[in-house]
Amino acid sequence: MPCARACWRSLTSFLCHDPFNLETAKKFAPAAIVFYLAIFTNTNLLVHANVDTFIVFRSLTPLLVAIADTTFRKQPCPSKLTFSSLVIILGGAVGYVITDSAFSLTAYSWALAYLVTITAEMVYIKHIVTNLGLNTWGFVLYNNLLSLMISPIFWFLTGEHKLVFSAVESRVEGWFQLDAFVAVALSCLFGLLISFFGFAARKAISATAFTVTGVVNKFLTVAINVTIWDKHASAFGLVSLLFTLAGGVLYQQSVTAKGNIASAQRETASEELKDESDSAEYDEEKQKLISS
Numbered sequence: 001m002p003c004a005r006a007c008w009r010s011l012t013s014f015l016c017h018d019p020f021n022l023e024t025a026k027k028f029a030p031a032a033i034v035f036y037l038a039i040f041t042n043t044n045l046l047v048h049a050n051v052d053t054f055i056v057f058r059s060l061t062p063l064l065v066a067i068a069d070t071t072f073r074k075q076p077c078p079s080k081l082t083f084s085s086l087v088i089i090l091g092g093a094v095g096y097v098i099t100d101s102a103f104s105l106t107a108y109s110w111a112l113a114y115l116v117t118i119t120a121e122m123v124y125i126k127h128i129v130t131n132l133g134l135n136t137w138g139f140v141l142y143n144n145l146l147s148l149m150i151s152p153i154f155w156f157l158t159g160e161h162k163l164v165f166s167a168v169e170s171r172v173e174g175w176f177q178l179d180a181f182v183a184v185a186l187s188c189l190f191g192l193l194i195s196f197f198g199f200a201a202r203k204a205i206s207a208t209a210f211t212v213t214g215v216v217n218k219f220l221t222v223a224i225n226v227t228i229w230d231k232h233a234s235a236f237g238l239v240s241l242l243f244t245l246a247g248g249v250l251y252q253q254s255v256t257a258k259g260n261i262a263s264a265q266r267e268t269a270s271e272e273l274k275d276e277s278d279s280a281e282y283d284e285e286k287q288k289l290i291s292s
Contacts, residue, residue, distance in 0.1 A: 025142060027128075028143070030124065031124055035121055035143055036151065036154075038121040041113045041118075042114055045110040048107040049107035053108075054114075055241060056096045058118070058214065059092065059245070059248070060089070061118050061122065061215070065119055066082075066208040068119055072123060072127075073127060075206065085247045085251035089244045089247035092241065092243030095239075095243065096237045122211050123207050125202060129199065129203050136196060136199050136200045136203065140195045143199070
């Protein structure tokens, strides 16, 4: 029992979150709406296009997020190396689109909608995370709970509720399937972890850096997609795709170098200030000795 109590205490302290209140929910509601729209357009894009197409349009977002971050949140303009890395990402994406054999107007319409919503989501949620003052689990609670409240509206607007009802009616006796339940449960668990670590990262880094991190993480997705699916891009398309991801790596290097330079400048300025302070104290002591 003591061991069980210790485990439970550790778990509850780990899951500590801010209490839910209506005023905070009103402030967070626009962020939840944008988040849900990003998921909605993301899902429809994956329905109508292959995974490679999704990754390419996801790779376009860092450049747009950097521009939006500078314009709306008054963040510093990207350095030349940083901007060049974002342009490389854009060039790789264009190269992929040219060779996409699965091109369709419907898919690219959803891709454009996803591009707009994910850019707005990245910038606006960074603004909320910076200014609202909740802890990480608090952001997870508000984001997922409010999104869950919004979802029934889209179920009826898109007609998805009819699919659910027809699926239940077709399985009157055996509608519960263990394999489906396990798959959905794992999906929910991974979604919760992604939400937690995502908000933790948003609090620690800029909106553009968070976006690029998500793009670079697509390396494993590309490898799995090429291995298990036959519906993916041509060889040149995959090279273009890797080009966009290489641009993401270059971006990370440019930001790291910029951070190191800024840190070195701060240390130099601190040392100069300390030397000036010591010199002033020495002059003051010298003046006192002369006066005495």
